[in-house]
Amino acid sequence: MESKSCKEIFKKNDIKATKQRELVFQLLTDSDVPLTAEEIYVKLMEKEKNMSLSTIYRILDVFVSKGLVQKSNITNNKAVYEVLGMGHKHHIICISCGKIIALDHCPIQEYEKALERETEFNITSHKLVFFGYCSECRKKSE
Template identity: 40%
Template sequence: MEKSPNYDLILAQIGCKNTKSRKVIIEVLEKSDIPLSAEEIFLRVKDSGASTNLSTVYRTLDLMENKGLLEKCVMSDGRARYQLILEGHKHHITCTSCHKSVSINICPLENLERDVGNKTDFNITGHRLELYGLCPKCRKKE
């Protein structure tokens, strides 16, 4: 049985006050396999029975991004989406037609990051990779 993260500990480690809204937002993000928009997070929080408002979701996401707990990416549809980075970063490929996003379980940039770091003497602390294309369902439509 997979052990769920201790949300109280996660918030304490990043120096954040422990609130019900913050815990439920972390829980929603932790359960998602894909990055979510603030609106999607808000709707999932509401569906869980928790009480919060959209402005609290935005403030919490901003705080958690600044503390390094979330990664924010702006997708091809112009909407920002967020993903929790408890166990390292993740990459996704997103359909440019329906905006479906699928996680990629490998990091194709690890070797490049190491080589660039060695050649430039930089201590590289992260990277972003966004892949776009047409999913199989949208390809069939065309």
């Protein structure tokens, strides 16, 4: 997927390419961790001053409806967005403050191979997310 440009991906998914959509998609693609709409807004503010937060929500909704981007609710008031099908990354998420850290390797590749042998499935993807409390939140609750 890295070799494909935004434009090709948009075309394939029947999404009209606009500069703002490309900026949002590129940012999500380049990010190691899922981002909230607010984080996208802040990061893009320098490049694209005219883009409002509601525009970003609309753009994200389009991506989600086309299956390009996944929306996940981490805490009650925090939803994050990540591009689907980009190799894969695993995350550990603080369920109190919503902090997300990307793991630098996949811990279950061996297990996946064993599972394929066992089940005769051709496994094409998996999801694995860890949830808990980060060190700062643990300090606060002590």
